[in-house]
Amino acid sequence: MTFILYTFIALLTAIIAYKIFRYSTNGKIQATDKFVLVTGCDSGFGRLTALKLDQLGCYVFAGCLTQRGIDGLRKIATKRLHPFMLDITNAEDIARAVQIVTQTLPDDQGLWGIVNNAGVSGSGLIEWVPIERYKKVTEVNLFGSVAITTAFLPLVKKSRGRIVNIGSILGRISTAGCSAYSISKYGLMAFSDALRREMKYFGVTVHTVEPGYFRTNMICGGALERETLQLYNNLDDQTKKFYSEEYVNKLLEDIRIYVQQASSDLNLVAETVADALLSTRPDYHYLIGFESKLMALIALLPTSWSDYLFSQFFTIPLPAENNL
Template identity: 40%
Template sequence: MWLWLFALVGFYFLFRRYRYRQILQNLTDKYVFITGCDSGFGNLLARQLDGRGLRVLAACLTQRGAEQLKEATSQRLQTIILDVTDSESVAAAANWVKQQVGDRGLWGLVNNAGISVPSAPNEWLTKDDFMKILNVNLVGLIDVTLGLIPLIRKAKGRIVNVSSVFGRISFIGGGYCISKYGVEAFSDSLRRELRSFGVKVCIIEPGFFKTFVTDPKYIGKNLEQIWNRLPAETKEAYKQDFFDKSVMKIRNLEKVNSKLSLVTDCMEHALTAVHPHTRYSAGWDAKLIYLPLSYLPTALVDFLMALT
């Protein structure tokens, strides 16, 4: 009996491996629109897909970012300046994409653009601090997606939304975790709604990687600015020691994973595999720490987090 059980389990994993290794044909005919291509995951993915022969439409926030990406890629890759928080900019980008893809539709949308600050204990922040992140990471993502759904539906394509391990566990205050939880919820509802049209929606949940979003100087400077503007009463309640320990934790981000391809390979698989995963956990910390942690009882998670 045990032998049969082991054989059945082995067959399942072999079949699963075979199923997920199947790659689509005619990739060179497919258009993919990526947001946040100035640096980090978006920039690497744009270059990676361009190297595979796909027709990449890369959205950058700055002209400099667009020019540098064009210099590093083939003539197939096209760029556009996009501010996901500006609905007029989003609408213009959607019209531009429609002109590029024509009647074939848009095969892939990768919502990668995101920011991580202002982040701090919730009491230290204002409503505007929360909205600054939410407008980019969640509302902007939704706006871009809604503008491009008709083109994706026409191609029976893919939507790839970049969430985070912070979309499973709330480690910090501010809008970042809230935005990533929102990305998870929006993606789940979108996947169920568009399934009958042949559209697949995938979620990327990276752990900690070395990008501008996790730059300790960038985050540390922001935290210091927030601390300095706090009322004396709030500072007295939290104490200088609390702030100093927070700064020390931020400095540990210098040791995070620099192999960004672990994330972009997940994105590429979501776009090019015949049978993509619904969720991708990228990085050993995501797989071995944060994902298992998200399944533990809340009281236990609270206790473990209090030890950090």
């Protein structure tokens, strides 16, 4: 026990010393000659990140899924920001994006950064979520990011630049009701680890940003409630009867509370992405928000401990007693 305690203290001291050293020696690289691609810029983290990088002086290629997203950025951004249509699951869109970026870059310059932000929600109980939904969430959140990265990797290698993947704390620990989303984010974390180790030999660094609970369009405006109701309404009669409308109403109430408690300061994520791209000593992993750091600690606990904590503090409603 004494050895374990001393080892823990030594590790904690080393971590604190490293953090002090990093922040005392950290600086910023010049942003005004850097070209960065950001996906999912219609709203939320992607939009704010694109605008933040534009504000800092970067040239930004902002991939949007809708014309409305493009028009919104054009109204408030400088000429350094170039919004264009990009569906990261569409091979033709990706090829066109590579052409746009290649033609815009100076002949002697590569792409400094990729920010893989585009993603979709994937909530719902495992018994409720059809396999097609699992495939769709993974296609966007994981394979879309893989496709973007591999397509633009030669340009990033040319500049010995950086890749920033927007993950989630749910890519470290999976909670009830989020299996599809967690699967996609676990996969993105695994991809990031492998990519980081492969790209080290080319001078390219890979960083993950792992937000906790933030009030993005994926969960706001009744989005989560609508998604939950749609899943329930598509169930067969027997499964509906097992859970009951009373159960669904309680679940919707819990979702509303969760959304209200989520942070509205999305700029924290944009600022973190900027640090990952422009810091002289960027971290490999960024945990954003108290709940993100807390969940990361819970993920390190023995399974029986973490399961107990989830059963006490991260609960979901139970079906009617007569069905248990």
